[in-house]
Amino acid sequence: MIKLSKMTDYGVVIMSEMARIEGRILTAPDLSLYTGLKVPTAAKILRALAKSSLLTSIRGAHGGYRLDRRPDQISIAEIVRVLEGPVAVTSCVDESHDDCSVETCCPMRGGWEKINRAINTAMEEVTLADMCQDSQKPFTPMVGAGSEPTATNLVSE
Numbered sequence: 001m002i003k004l005s006k007m008t009d010y011g012v013v014i015m016s017e018m019a020r021i022e023g024r025i026l027t028a029p030d031l032s033l034y035t036g037l038k039v040p041t042a043a044k045i046l047r048a049l050a051k052s053s054l055l056t057s058i059r060g061a062h063g064g065y066r067l068d069r070r071p072d073q074i075s076i077a078e079i080v081r082v083l084e085g086p087v088a089v090t091s092c093v094d095e096s097h098d099d100c101s102v103e104t105c106c107p108m109r110g111g112w113e114k115i116n117r118a119i120n121t122a123m124e125e126v127t128l129a130d131m132c133q134d135s136q137k138p139f140t141p142m143v144g145a146g147s148e149p150t151a152t153n154l155v156s157e
Helices: 006-018 028-035 039-050 075-082 107-127 129-135
Strands: 055-058 064-067
Touching: 006 028, 006 039, 006 064, 006 075, 006 129, 028 039, 039 055, 039 064, 039 075, 075 107, 075 129
Parallel strands: none
Antiparallel strands: 055 064
């Protein structure tokens, strides 16, 4: 099975929430409230995304993170590469230098590259805006057991 990590899946969830209203500045606690993710998980993902050209980190009392570009200018492939690294179905197509005992005589060598290109092309063609189109629903904060949202935790939309 080809499967992305949970952190990458959560990264797309976080980016999708940030894309719902452009220009919005959100913190890890805000995103935890909106997505149901734990604050440390949201913070870890936000830090990784901020090291790329996907998010800007804003310091200060009213700081947080915001998208660097419009959602229709961010491909899902970019998000996956930041959090997961290059997408490849086998090590012979991911530019790795792992030795393969049958590399010189492998009949599948070119075939896997075609599949890898198709997967990468598909993810390049889907934007963050595309992913958000089906999920435009009214805001319902995710409240953990024993916690209540407060006015200071809510981000106005």
